[in-house]
Amino acid sequence: xxxxxxxxxxxxxxxxxxxxxxxxxxxxxxxxxxxxxxxxxxxxxxxxxxxxxxxxxxxxxxxxxxxxxxxxxxxxxxxxxxxxxxxxxxxxxxxxxxxxxxxxxxxxxxxxxxxxxxxxxxxxxxxxxxxxxxxxxxxxxxxxxxxxxxxxxxxxxxxxxxxxxxxxxxxxxxxxxxxxxxxxxxxxxxxxxxxxxxxxxxxxxxxxxxxxxxxxxxxxxxxxxxxxxxxxxxxxxxxxxxxxxxxxxxxxxxxxxxxxxxxxxxxxxxxxxxxxxxxxxxxxxxxxxxxxxxxxxxxxxxxxxxxxxxxxxxxxxxxxxxxxxxxxxxxxxxxxxxxxxxxxxxxxxxxxxxxxxxxxxxxxxxxxxxxxxxxxxxxxxxxxxxxxxxxxxxxxxxxxxxxxxxxxxx
Numbered sequence: 001x002x003x004x005x006x007x008x009x010x011x012x013x014x015x016x017x018x019x020x021x022x023x024x025x026x027x028x029x030x031x032x033x034x035x036x037x038x039x040x041x042x043x044x045x046x047x048x049x050x051x052x053x054x055x056x057x058x059x060x061x062x063x064x065x066x067x068x069x070x071x072x073x074x075x076x077x078x079x080x081x082x083x084x085x086x087x088x089x090x091x092x093x094x095x096x097x098x099x100x101x102x103x104x105x106x107x108x109x110x111x112x113x114x115x116x117x118x119x120x121x122x123x124x125x126x127x128x129x130x131x132x133x134x135x136x137x138x139x140x141x142x143x144x145x146x147x148x149x150x151x152x153x154x155x156x157x158x159x160x161x162x163x164x165x166x167x168x169x170x171x172x173x174x175x176x177x178x179x180x181x182x183x184x185x186x187x188x189x190x191x192x193x194x195x196x197x198x199x200x201x202x203x204x205x206x207x208x209x210x211x212x213x214x215x216x217x218x219x220x221x222x223x224x225x226x227x228x229x230x231x232x233x234x235x236x237x238x239x240x241x242x243x244x245x246x247x248x249x250x251x252x253x254x255x256x257x258x259x260x261x262x263x264x265x266x267x268x269x270x271x272x273x274x275x276x277x278x279x280x281x282x283x284x285x286x287x288x289x290x291x292x293x294x295x296x297x298x299x300x301x302x303x304x305x306x307x308x309x310x311x312x313x314x315x316x317x318x319x320x321x322x323x324x325x326x327x328x329x330x331x332x333x334x335x336x337x338x339x340x341x342x343x344x345x346x347x348x349x350x351x352x353x354x355x356x357x358x359x360x361x362x363x364x365x366x367x368x369x370x371x372x373x374x375x376x377x378x379x380x381x382x383x384x385x386x387x388x389x390x391x392x393x394x395x396x397x398x399x400x401x402x403x404x405x406x407x408x409x410x
Contacts, residue, residue: 048170053409056165056174059085059116059126062106063161064178068400070303072102072128074180076157076212076393079139083128087117094121115166124164131158131177142179142405145237145388154211154234154389156180156396158405173410181401182392185349186273186281187367189243190258190386194272195355195372196246197265199254201379203358207258209237210387216345216363219385223257229385237388240266244376254378258386272371275315276333276351279369280395288314290399291333297321302328302346304398309335317354317373330398342380348394358382366391 062085066072072083080100086093088105096103106117106126117126131140133152143155150158156179165172190207191197199205204222210232219229241256241264242248248265250256258264273279277287294309302323310319319336325343331351338352342360349366356370360380365387370376378384 048167049172051167052165052170052172053174054165055114055116055167056163056172058114059163059165060161060174060176062108062116063126063128063163064402065107066104067128067159067180067402071104074157074159074397076130076139076141079130079132079136081130084121085117085126085128087113087115087119092119116163118164126164127162129160131160142182144182144184156182156393162410175408175410176404177406178402178404180393180396181399181403183280183395183399185367185388185391185395186279187239187349187369187386187388187391188269189240189266189367190384191242191368191370191376191378192272193242193244193246193356193370193372193376195244195370195375196249197242197244197376197378198249198251199242199256199378200251202253202255202381203378204254204381204383205241205256205258205378206384207239207241207256207264207386209234209239210365210385210389212347212365212387212390212393214365214385214387214390216365217361217383220361220363220381220383222255232385234389239386240264242266243269245269245272252379273369276353276369279349279351291331294335298323298328298332300326302326302330302332304330305395306330307333307335315353317371320354329394331395340382347390349391358384366394 083102118124141155161176214232238259241258243266248267291307294307322339324341327345329347335353337354339357340362344362352370358378362382
């Protein structure tokens, strides 16, 4: 009898142990399944997050393309400028709220839109604006030649892009600060030449360094006279008014200012450029690629990197171009003679392989370089104001490349 009771007791204990083991096993399976489920969710969230971040980066790319094309202003003149790119088709863009705003539609391929903006106003709209002080009255700029590159006086304006990328329920926001890639020119004077220079009439040349906010007709009557160019001068970087390997003739009421103040026209110099590429601190191959395909005439569009030639042989001084009025900015490279007539207004760098003649009230902010084969003549009321700021800004704007100063996920 005792043996029977003991056997039943052992069986009961075994049954309890078995049930406990089954419970533990079931619990372990449940925990494993829960872990798998959690891992799956985490993996899905991570994947969507990475995809959303890539989408936000695509938004930054479209914003850069809009800046590059000129659809979003990058001249650095209006601290309150705001550019916004909406996820809508042409004709469906909301009306801007002020004259400071530029509202655009996405240029993504139809039917394949990435969600890096929104259809209506709000914090998710792909936007571009300048980096400014809190009051939005001063634009911060970036000048690689300064000990403290970020400043409020000279250099390229810093632009801030905000892009919001979405993938399913996941959202990633990025803020990127960029400048257009600086192209710093090697300029010897406001007007540099490899031939004789003749100033006549009331022509004005100023080699003091001016910032990019000067406008036509500033400086027309010479430094110190209204409309004066003096208020636009920067601290440092001043050059001679003219520099030439030949002679300089000054007649009439023409006036030049620059350094050294006692003699701002430097004659009989040595070391003119071996080619236009040296003026941009490039190799010959880089310069050729930078200038692109030549045109016989720029027509009415003087904006951009423009190479004028009548053949495909760069530097043979074979063409002749006359420009009658009009405005432009960038770089104008003429492989031959150039005549600039009254009403011409330009911002940037002009390089002439042949002779240069400037007539009437032509106005240039930036610099002029003339290789020549005879004579440079500046007469009438022509004005040349040197500006390293404007040369860098104009070349960089149309150079098509950008430099990222900072990137952060918000």
